[in-house]
Amino acid sequence: xxxxxxxxxxxxxxxxxxxxxxxxxxxxxxxxxxxxxxxxxxxxxxxxxxxxxxxxxxxxxxxxxxxxxxxxxxxxxxxxxxxxxxxxxxxxxxxxxxxxxxxxxxxxxxxxxxxxxxxxxxxxxxxxxxxxxxxxxxxxxxxxxxxxxxxxxxxxxxxxxxxxxxxxxxxxxxxxxxxxxxxxxxxxxxxxxxxxxxxxxxxxxxxxxxxxxxxxxxxxxxxxxxxxxxxxxxxxxxxxxxxxxxxxxxxxxxxxxxxxxxxxxxxxxxxxxxxxxxxxxxxxxxxxxxxxxxxxxxxxxxxxxxxxxxxxxxxxxxxxxxxxxxxxxxxxxxxxxxxxxxxxxxxxxxxxxxxxxxxxxxxxxxxxxxxxxxxxxxxxxxxxxxxxxxxxxxxxxxxxxxxxxxxxxxxxxxxxxxxxxxxxxxxxxxxxxxxxxxxxxxxxxxxxxxxxxxxxxxxxxxxxxxxxxxxxxxxxxxxxxxxxxxxxxxxxxxxxxxxxxxxxxxxxxxxxxxxxxxxxxxxxxxxxxxxxxxxxxxxxxxxxxxxxxxxxxxxxxxxxxxxxxxxxxxxxxxxxxxxxxxxxxxxxxxxxxxxxxxxxxxxxxxxxxxxxxxxxxxxxxxxxxxxxxxxxxxxxxxxxxxxxxxxxxxxxxxxxxxxxxxxxxxxxxxxxxxxxxxxxxxxxxxxxxxxxxxxxxxxxxxxxxxxxxxxxxxxxxxxxxxxxxxxxxxxxxxxxxxxxxxxxxxxxxxxxxxxxxxxxxxxxxx
Numbered sequence: 001x002x003x004x005x006x007x008x009x010x011x012x013x014x015x016x017x018x019x020x021x022x023x024x025x026x027x028x029x030x031x032x033x034x035x036x037x038x039x040x041x042x043x044x045x046x047x048x049x050x051x052x053x054x055x056x057x058x059x060x061x062x063x064x065x066x067x068x069x070x071x072x073x074x075x076x077x078x079x080x081x082x083x084x085x086x087x088x089x090x091x092x093x094x095x096x097x098x099x100x101x102x103x104x105x106x107x108x109x110x111x112x113x114x115x116x117x118x119x120x121x122x123x124x125x126x127x128x129x130x131x132x133x134x135x136x137x138x139x140x141x142x143x144x145x146x147x148x149x150x151x152x153x154x155x156x157x158x159x160x161x162x163x164x165x166x167x168x169x170x171x172x173x174x175x176x177x178x179x180x181x182x183x184x185x186x187x188x189x190x191x192x193x194x195x196x197x198x199x200x201x202x203x204x205x206x207x208x209x210x211x212x213x214x215x216x217x218x219x220x221x222x223x224x225x226x227x228x229x230x231x232x233x234x235x236x237x238x239x240x241x242x243x244x245x246x247x248x249x250x251x252x253x254x255x256x257x258x259x260x261x262x263x264x265x266x267x268x269x270x271x272x273x274x275x276x277x278x279x280x281x282x283x284x285x286x287x288x289x290x291x292x293x294x295x296x297x298x299x300x301x302x303x304x305x306x307x308x309x310x311x312x313x314x315x316x317x318x319x320x321x322x323x324x325x326x327x328x329x330x331x332x333x334x335x336x337x338x339x340x341x342x343x344x345x346x347x348x349x350x351x352x353x354x355x356x357x358x359x360x361x362x363x364x365x366x367x368x369x370x371x372x373x374x375x376x377x378x379x380x381x382x383x384x385x386x387x388x389x390x391x392x393x394x395x396x397x398x399x400x401x402x403x404x405x406x407x408x409x410x411x412x413x414x415x416x417x418x419x420x421x422x423x424x425x426x427x428x429x430x431x432x433x434x435x436x437x438x439x440x441x442x443x444x445x446x447x448x449x450x451x452x453x454x455x456x457x458x459x460x461x462x463x464x465x466x467x468x469x470x471x472x473x474x475x476x477x478x479x480x481x482x483x484x485x486x487x488x489x490x491x492x493x494x495x496x497x498x499x500x501x502x503x504x505x506x507x508x509x510x511x512x513x514x515x516x517x518x519x520x521x522x523x524x525x526x527x528x529x530x531x532x533x534x535x536x537x538x539x540x541x542x543x544x545x546x547x548x549x550x551x552x553x554x555x556x557x558x559x560x561x562x563x564x565x566x567x568x569x570x571x572x573x574x575x576x577x578x579x580x581x582x583x584x585x586x587x588x589x590x591x592x593x594x595x596x597x598x599x600x601x602x603x604x605x606x607x608x609x610x611x612x613x614x615x616x617x618x619x620x621x622x623x624x625x626x627x628x629x630x631x632x633x634x635x636x637x638x639x640x641x642x643x644x645x646x647x648x649x650x651x652x653x654x655x656x657x658x659x660x661x662x663x664x665x666x667x668x669x670x671x672x673x674x675x676x677x678x679x680x681x682x683x684x685x686x687x688x689x690x691x692x693x694x695x696x697x698x699x700x701x702x703x704x705x706x707x708x709x710x711x712x713x714x715x716x717x718x719x720x721x722x723x724x725x726x727x728x729x730x731x732x733x734x735x736x737x738x739x740x741x742x743x744x745x746x747x748x749x750x751x752x753x754x755x756x757x758x759x760x761x762x763x764x765x766x
Contacts (some may be wrong), residue, residue, distance in 0.1 A: 008645065008646075009645060009648075010496055010506075010645055010647065011492075012489045012491070012492045012648065013491055013492045013495065013506075013507075014485075014491040014492065018244070023244045023246075024244050025198055025243060025244050025245070025246060026202060026214055026216045026242075026243055026276070027198075027201050027274075028243075029214065029243055030203040030272070031203065031205055031274075033271075033272060034271070034272035034273055034274040035118050035119065035120060035265075035269065035271050035274070036118070036119055036122040036124075036125050036274060036275070037116055037117070037118050037125065037261070037262050037265060037273050037274065037275040038116070038117045038118075038119070038122060038125035038126055038128075038275075039114075039115070039116055039117075039258060039261075039275075040113070040114050040115040040116075040117065040129045040134065041110075041111050041112060041113055041281070041284060041285070042103065042107035042109070042110055042112045042114055043110060044110065044136045044138060044675075045107075045108075045109055045110050045141045045143070045356040045357075045671075045674060045675020045676065046106070046108055046109075046138070046139040046140065046142075046152065046356045046675060047106060047107055047138045047139050048106045048136065048137045048139060049103060049106055049107065049114070049134070049136055050135045050136065050137050051133060051134065051135035052068060052114070052115070052132070052134055052135075053132065053134075054066045054068070054115070054132055056131040056133070057117065057128040057129065057131040058128075060119075060124065060128040060131055061124060062119040062121060062124035062125075062128075063117065063124065063128045064118045064119060064120070064271070065116075065117070065118040065265055065269060066115055066116070066117050066118075066128065066132070067102070067115065067116045067118070067261060067264070068102055068114070068115050069100055069101065069102040069103060069104045072102060072261070072264065075264065075268070077101070077232075077260070078229060078231075079098075079100045079101050079102075079104070079230075080098045080099060080100060080101075081099045081100075081101065081255060081257065081320075081323075082229075082255075082323070083096065083099065083320075083322060083324075083325065083326070084321075084323065084324055084326060085162065085321065085326050086162050086164050086326045086327055086330045086331065087164070088162055088163050088164060089164060089165040089349075094161055094162030094326050094352065095153065095156040095160070095161050095162065095354075096321060097152075097154075097155045097156065097320065097321070097354075099320035099321065099359075100257075101113075101230070101257040101260055101261055102114060102115060102257065102261065106139070107136060108319035108320065108356055109318065109319035109357055109359075110284060110356075110358075110675055110676055111281070111283075111285045111358060111677070112319070113257055113258070113285070114134060115132060116258075116261045116262075116265065117132075118265050118273055141356045141673065141674055141675045142159055142354070142355050142356055143355050143356055143357055143671045143672075143673065143675050144355070145292075145314060145353070145355070146314065146353070147159060147160055147314065147353055152319065152354045152355075152356060153354060156354050159353050159354045159355070160351060160352070161317045161321065161351075161352035161353060161354050162326055162330070163349070163350075163351050164326075164349070164350045164351070165347070165348065165349045165350075166330075166337075166347070166348045166410060167345075167346050167347035167348055167409060168347060169347045169349075171308075171345050171347075172308045172309070172310050172345055172346060173310075175299050175307045175308035175345050176297060176299045176308050176310065179299035179300060179307055179308065180300060180301050180302040181299070181300040181301075181302075181304070181382075181385075181386055182297060182298070182299050182300075183297065183298050183300075183378060183382040183385050183386070184295065184296065184297040184298075184378075185295075185296050185377060185378045185381045186293065186294070186295050186296075187294045187295075187296060187373065187377050187378070188292075188293045188744045188745070189290045189291065189292050189294070189373060189374075189724075190290060190663060190667070190669070190744070190745050191288050191290055191291035191316065191668075191669040192288065192289045192290055192663050192668075192669060193286065193288055193289075193667070193669055193679070193685060194247075194249050194287070194288070194289060194363055195279075195282070195283075195685075195687060196247030196248060196249060196251065196252065196486075197247045198216055198245065198246025198247060199278065199279060199286075200215075200216060200256065200258070200276075200277045200286060201215065201216055201274075201275060201276035201277060202214060202216070202258065202259050202262055202274070202275055203215075203262070203272060203273065203274035203275070204262050204263045204265070204266035204267075204272065204273050205266060205272035205273075206266060206267070206270060207239065210236075210238065210239055211227070211231075211233065211237060211238050211239065211263060211267060212239040212240075212241065213227060213238070213240050213241075213259065213262075213263050214240075214241045215240070215242060216242065216243070216245045216246070216248075216252060217242050217245065217248070217252045217253065217524075218245075218250075218252050218253035218486060218524050218525045218526055219242075219253065219482075219483070219484045219522060219523065219524015219526070220240040220241060220242055220484070220514055220515065220516045220519075220522070221240075221482075221521060221523075221524065222524065223255055223259060224238050224239075224240040224516045226255050226260070227240070227259075227260065227263055231260070231263060231267065238516070239516060239517050240515075240516045241514055241515045241516070242513070242514030242515075243514065244485075245484070245485065246486075246487065247486055247487055248484075248486030248487075248525065249363055249364045249486070249659070250287075250289070250361065250362030250363050250365075250366055250526060251286050251287050251289070251361070251362070252486065253362060253526045254287055254322055254323040254324070254361055254362070255323060256285070258277075258285075262274070262275050279681065279682065280681055283677065283679070284358065284677060284680060285358065286358070287318075287322050287325075287358070287359050287360060287361035287362070288318065288357075288358050288359070288361075288363075288669060289360065289361075289362070289363025289364075290363060290370065290663070291315070291316040291360050292313055292314060292315040292329055292370060293313070294311055294313040294374045295311070295313075296310070296312075296374050296375070296377070296378040297309070297310040297311075298378050298379070298382050300386065304386060304388055304396060304397075305396065305397060306341055306342075306343045306397050308343070309337075309338060309343055309345070309346040309347075309375075310346070310347050310348075311337065311346075311347075311349070311374060312350075313333075313348070313349070313351070313374075314350075314351050314352075315329035315350055315351070315352050315360075316353060316355055316357065316360050317352045317354050317355070317359065317360055318354070318355060318358050318359035318360045319354060319355065319356055319357060319359060320354075322359040322360065323361060324361055324362055324366070325360055325361045326352055327367075328362055328366050329350050329352065329367060329370065330350050330367075331367075332366055332367030332459075333348070333350065333367040333370055333371045334348055334371070334410040335367070335368065335371075335410060335459035335461070336368050336371050336372060336412075336456075336457050336458065337371050337375070337408075337409070338408050338409050338410065339372060339375045339376070339455070339456070339457055340394075340399060340417065340419045340455055340456075340457050341394075341398065342397060342398065342400070342403065342406075343397070343409065344409050345409070346409045356675040357671055357675065357677075358677075362526070364656060364716075364717050364720045365458075365656075365717040365720045365721050366461070366526075366527065366717075368456075368458050368459060368717070369660070369717070369720050369721045369724055372454065372456045372457070372721050372722070372725060373724040373725045373728070375725075376453075376454040376455065376456070376729065377725050377728060377729065379393065379394060380453070380725070380729040380733075381732075384736070391423065391427065391432075394423065394453070394455050395419075395420055395423060398419040398420055398423075401416075401417065401418050401420075404417055405706075412459060413608065414457070414611050415610075415705055415706040415707050416611075416704070417457075417611070417613060418639070418701070418703050421703075422455075422613065422614055422615055423455060423615050425615075425699065425701050426614075426615035426616075426617050426635060426637040427617075429635045430617035430619075430633065430635035430697075432451075432617070435619065438619065439451075442621050446623075446624070446625075447621045447622060447623055447624075448621065448622040448624055448734040448735065448737065448738065449619060449620070449622075449632075450619065450729075450731060450732065450734025450735070450736070451617065451733055452616075452617070452618050452619075452726045452729030452730025452732070452733055453615065453616070453617050453726060453729060454615070454616045454722045454724075454725035454726035454729065455613070455614070455615050455722075456613060456614060456615075456616070456718070456721045456725075457612070457613040458528065458612045458714070458717060458718050458721050459611060460527055460528050460529055460609040460610045460612070460713070460714040461529065461609065462523055462524075462526045462527035462529030462533070463523030463524070463529065463533070464523075464529075464533065464605050464607075464609065465533070465603065465604065465605040465606075466481075466482050466522065466523050466529075466536070466537040466603070466604060467519075467520075467521055467522065467537055467601060467602070467603040467604075468480065468481060468482075468537040468538040468541040468601060469519070469541065469599065469600070469601035470498070470541055470542075470545060470601070471598060471599045472583070472586035472589075472590075472597075472598040472599075473598075475508060475583075476505075476508030476509060476510065476583070477498070477504050477509050477510070477582075477583070477586075478509070478511075478512050479494055479495070479498050479509060479510070479511055479512065479538065480512045480513075480519050480601075481494055481511060481512070481519070481522070481538075482513075482519055482521060482522020482523055482534065483513065483522065483523065483525045483529070483530040483533075483534045484513055484514050484522075484524050484525045485513060485525070486525060488525075488530065488648070488652065488716060489645070489648045489651070490511060490513065492648065493531060493644055493645050493648055494509075494511045494534065494535070494538070495507075495509040495510075495511055496645055497535050497538055497644050498538055498542070500568070500644075501538070501539065501542045501568065502542060502545070502568075502582045503568055503569035503570065503581055504581075504582050504583060508583070521603075527714075527717075528714030528715065528716040528717045528718070529609075529714060530714070530716070531644065531712060531714055531715070531716075532606070532609075532610050532705075532708050532710075532712050532713070532714050533604075533606060535644070535710060535712065536604050536606060536709060536710070537602060537604045539710065540602035540603075541600055541601055541602040543602070544600045544601070544602050545582070545600045546566055548597055548600065549566075549571070549582070549585045549589075550564040550565075550566070550571070552585065552589055552592075552594060552597060553571055553573060553580070553585060553588075554573075556588070556592075557573055557576060557578065559573060559574065559575070559576075569581065571585060606707060606708060607707070608707040609707065609714075610641065610705040610707055610708065610712065610713035610714055611705070612638060612641070612713035612714055612715055612718050613639050614637055614639055614718065615636070615637050615722075616634070616635070616636050616657075616722035616723060616725075617633075617634075617635040617726065618631060618633060618694075618726045618727055618730045619631075619632050619634075619730060620632060620727065620730040620731055620734055621734070622731070622734045622735065622752060624753075624756050625753075626749055626753065627748070627749035627750060627752035627753030627754075627755075628749045628752075629665060629731060629747045629749070629752060631692070631693070631694045631727065631730075633694060633697075634657065634694045634695070634696045634697065634726075635696075635697040636653055636657065636696060636698050636699075636719070637699050637700065637701060638653065638699075638700050638701075638715070638718060639700065639701050639702065639703050639713070640702070640712070640713045640714075640718070641702060641703065641704045641705045641710075641711045641712045642702060642704050642710055642711040642712050643700065643702075643712070644710075646700070649700075650698045652715050652716050652718070652719065653698050653715065653718060654696050654698070656716075656717060656718060656720040656723065657696055657719040657722075657723045658688060658719075659719070659720050659723075660720045660721075660722070660723025660724050660727070661688055661693060661723055662686075662687060662688035662692070663724060663746065664723065664724055664728060664731075664745050664746060665686075665688065665692055665727070665746055665747050665748070666687065666688050666692065666746055666748065667685065667686050667688070668745075668746045668748070669685070670684075686746065686748070724745070727747075728745060731743065731747050731752075735752070735755065735756065735759075738756055738760075739762065740756060740758075742755075743755045
């Protein structure tokens with residue numbers, strides 16, 4: 001294989017392994033003699049546990065352990081899962097009720113784990129679970145996305161988890177009062193289930209007196225810290241690894257009760273223990289995404305410049321605070337609350353509520369898709385009410401290039417941007433001028449066609465620090481990284497980048513990840529941080545290698561270090577014909593006994609994050625007789641700064657758009673009034689299918705970031721951030737001509753058909 005060219009589209013090296021069935025996921029590598037864990041889960045959304053009789057179950061064949069919260073507490077396990085709370089508007093902290101590893105005295109949502117059964121086989125564990133006598137007296141159930149009802153937790157009267165605010169509320173209200181035009185929209189962001197291809201799972205085993213936990217996640221260090229905390233262990237006695245992972249999307253970045261219970265069982269029994277979720281179990285226990293409603297108001301002057309923005313959100317936390325649930329719909333949402341628009345008068349209020357439903361946390365984009373969806377929906381509605389072109393309204397209010405670096409109303413400083421250039425490119429790529437003809441052709445066939453635009457900006461999040469280590473081995477190199485691939489192509493992009501910088505052939509570079517013994521620190525994967533933070537650390541490591549290798553060569557050749565240079569492929573020494581490659585120098589160092597040169601590392605911290613942005617333009621066609629929405633065209637023009645591998649960036653955008661399209665068209669979590677999940681299988685939950693997806697046109701306009709030396713911007717979540725509003729705006733545009741003024745996601749055929757029929761009835765009545 002030839003060396004990768006810089007910014008060259010290269011197919012993913014890991015795909016051959018993964019697509020031919022040679023992936024090594026957690027369920028593939030669990031010890032053959034491992035016991036099987038099964039979790040008895042509540043079938044009641046809210047109730048008091050009045051009886052939990054385990055005697056018959058413990059006598060069942062093959063059973064080694066049945067564990068409840070009492071057993072965990074008796075063993076000294078710290079039973080409360082941690083979470084981050086936000087500061088309320090009055091300065092107090094958000095509510096932090098106990099979220100026990102197993103239900104304690106009561107259950108708060110269907111699917112909450114009550115007991116763990118460990119047996120020789122999964123069938124035996126399930127049989128034993130059926131013998132457990134569990135009685136639960138019902139308590140009032142609160143599932144509405146509203147404040148009120150009997151409190152689920154005493155720490156949260158009226159089920160209010162927090163009441164958070166940002167901005168100058170008085171100034172915003174004054175600006176709205178004085179505005180020439182005011183537009184207000186209610187926007188609902190429907191709950192979704194993440195449904196990664198591989199469900200959650202783990203196994204635990206003892207290795208020479210140490211606990212080893214392997215799990216499918218997004219980083220090993222956070223859970224290692226938590227294992228030490230919950231189980232009372234020293235860090236030196238805990239080893240955490242992550243093998244191949246079949247999708248994470250934020251959901252697998254969080255800690256869950258099962259991991260700690262399985263680890264505890266392994267320690268007590270002295271035997272390996274494994275657990276793997278099935279699909280319905282995952283739907284009942286994995287963190288869900290989104291689920292919030294917002295009233296958004298834009299104020300404009302007579303020239304259609306935005307003078308103020310106000311948003312008031314109610315966000316569902318589910319039954320408990322998940323790990324980062326409170327910050328996601330507050331701090332993370334606020335990072336891009338004003339998007340790409342030059343507005344300094346804005347106020348955001350968010351109230352979180354507890355409901356008797358599965359907890360809600362990060363889902364691809366984590367707060368930023370929610371913020372952009374609201375903003376771009378109200379921008380489109382404003383254009384309609386003001387009678388102006390939605391593209392022109394956005395461009396009129398863009399932050400001008402001359403104003404960068406630009407500090408937003410939420411105190412985030414964007415480094416660069418040329419939004420008008422990207423928008424103009426999107427108009428060309430989407431053939432905006434040809435839309436009228438396409439609309440007329442659809443009308444001639446009795447179909448409704450609409451076009452939707454969303455201009456998004458993303459704030460890259462996650463740990464700003466990272467370490468890269470490069471070890472030189474016979475015939476190549478190993479690069480140790482602190483991020484964790486969930487299918488994004490890290491094995492390819494990290495090898496490609498190191499090859500670009502060192503001249504080492506990419507097929508001679510092995511990427512090592514997901515092992516807390518081999519990699520002492522790392523920030524894991526989340527918030528689209530991987531490519532910018534990890535590669536900046538790699539660049540710093542290459543600098544260390546070059547400095548030490550140059551000094552070694554200078555000493556060997558008897559010249560000053562300044563006489564040694566490197567041209568990305570070979571070292572050059574003034575006055576010498578010696579032109580060794582990086583691997584040649586490593587071999588020379590090995591022969592000279594300089595093993596200290598064969599492992600080099602560097603740790604960096606980025607002072608600021610990058611801000612990818614771009615335009616999504618979509619066209620939908622609606623059959624008014626059936627309500628079926630077809631996404632006919634989808635165009636994306638992104639500013640991702642400099643790209644390492646454009647093909648991988650395009651793949652990330654395609655995947656993000658697919659998830660956004662799924663939420664917009666088909667996905668909807670439904671609980672009944674008793675808190676029962678009615679969409680707990682793929683028979684009932686509307687996952688997007690191939691025929692829902694259009695061809696996606698992808699191109700880029702590059703404005704290099706100033707916040708990292710490569711000028712890159714993260715791209716992992718951008719597709720989802722832009723998709724929701726683009727599709728929603730297109731559907732509203734298509735329905736506008738038949739009198740439909742409001743319709744919410746998901747745009748299922750029945751919902752669209754009812755909206756059209758209702759508009760017909762309103763028209764006839766008028």
